[in-house]
Amino acid sequence: MKWQGRKRSSNVEDRRGRTTRRTGRNLGLGSIVIVILALLFGADPAALLNLVGGDTGPVTNVQTSEPDPSEAPLKEFVDVVLQDTEDVWHKVFREQLGREYVEPTLVVFDEQVQSVCGYASAASGPFYCPGDSKVYIDLDFYRQLNSFFKAPGDFPMAYVIAHEVGHHVQNLLGISGEVARQRGRISQEEYNQLSVRLELQADFLAGVWVHHAEKMKQILEAGDIEEALRAASAIGDDHIQKRTRGYVVPESFTHGTSEQRMRWLTKGIRSGNLNDGDTFGSSSL
Numbered sequence: 144m145k146w147q148g149r150k151r152s153s154n155v156e157d158r159r160g161r162t163t164r165r166t167g168r169n170l171g172l173g174s175i176v177i178v179i180l181a182l183l184f185g186a187d188p189a190a191l192l193n194l195v196g197g198d199t200g201p202v203t204n205v206q207t208s209e210p211d212p213s214e215a216p217l218k219e220f221v222d223v224v225l226q227d228t229e230d231v232w233h234k235v236f237r238e239q240l241g242r243e244y245v246e247p248t249l250v251v252f253d254e255q256v257q258s259v260c261g262y263a264s265a266a267s268g269p270f271y272c273p274g275d276s277k278v279y280i281d282l283d284f285y286r287q288l289n290s291f292f293k294a295p296g297d298f299p300m301a302y303v304i305a306h307e308v309g310h311h312v313q314n315l316l317g318i319s320g321e322v323a324r325q326r327g328r329i330s331q332e333e334y335n336q337l338s339v340r341l342e343l344q345a346d347f348l349a350g351v352w353v354h355h356a357e358k359m360k361q362i363l364e365a366g367d368i369e370e371a372l373r374a375a376s377a378i379g380d381d382h383i384q385k386r387t388r389g390y391v392v393p394e395s396f397t398h399g400t401s402e403q404r405m406r407w408l409t410k411g412i413r414s415g416n417l418n419d420g421d422t423f424g425s426s427s428l
């Protein structure tokens with residue numbers, strides 16, 4: 144992908160080198176005495192503990208190290224791709240939906256991160272949290288795509304970011320909210336099927352981004368599309384399950400098979416039109 148020296152998004156929040164600590168209230172001997180006294184005299188122990196100080200918030204962020212300078216080009220790459228998603232989605236929202244696009248924040252982290260959606264470790268991979276409209280990505284996932292998923296090159300990482308931004312688009316359009324409301328109302332198996340449709344649509348939206356980014360900025364280099372397809376194939380549920388368990392359980396799929404992911408991504412790249420991405424109305428996925 145051609146990305147060097149281009150405009151970078153200002154919506155990237157850098158949380159690298161910060162350790163998130165869950166600091167439940169530390170009940171020392173003094174606090175325990177206060178609680179006992181409070182209970183004896185009928186006062187509210189929590190109020191008294193707040194009066195004597197101590198941790199009031201459940202989570203603190205401590206800067207423990209500076210970001211690794213060798214990650215600077217990768218950080219720049221992420222900033223540029225996010226900018227490209229903003230430019231494309233502003234245009235597509237205006238032209239195809241007649242409404243304004245609201246930009247998400249992208250949080251770059253390492254090791255672990257706290258979001259409104261919960262506490263996540265780098266091992267869980269990139270994700271989007273609808274509750275705070277933020278995309279969370281660990282830069283080391285770039286290396287994982289290259290080594291574990293055997294998807295080399297820079298474009299797989301761009302596809303992954305575009306897929307997560309696709310979830311943000313679904314959030315803005317109320318699609319992910321609709322799916323979330325079904326949780327608990329339908330069987331787990333049926334819910335997994337909805338989840339697959341949501342994921343395949345995010346792949347389609349990643350493709351829509353490629354389509355328009357190429358038209359607007361000519362970002363593609365030879366082999367980029369193949370790189371993205373290889374990544375989509377590598378992170379298909381069937382492929383991951385085969386690698387991790389050695390067998391495939393289709394009912395438990397939540398992201399779609401390698402073939403489905405590649406097909407919907409390709410459809411988005413060719414079409415660029417949101418009307419072609421109704422994975423929920425489509426009887427064959």
Ligand SMILES: [Zn+2]
Binds near residue numbers: 306342
């Ligand atoms: Zn996804």
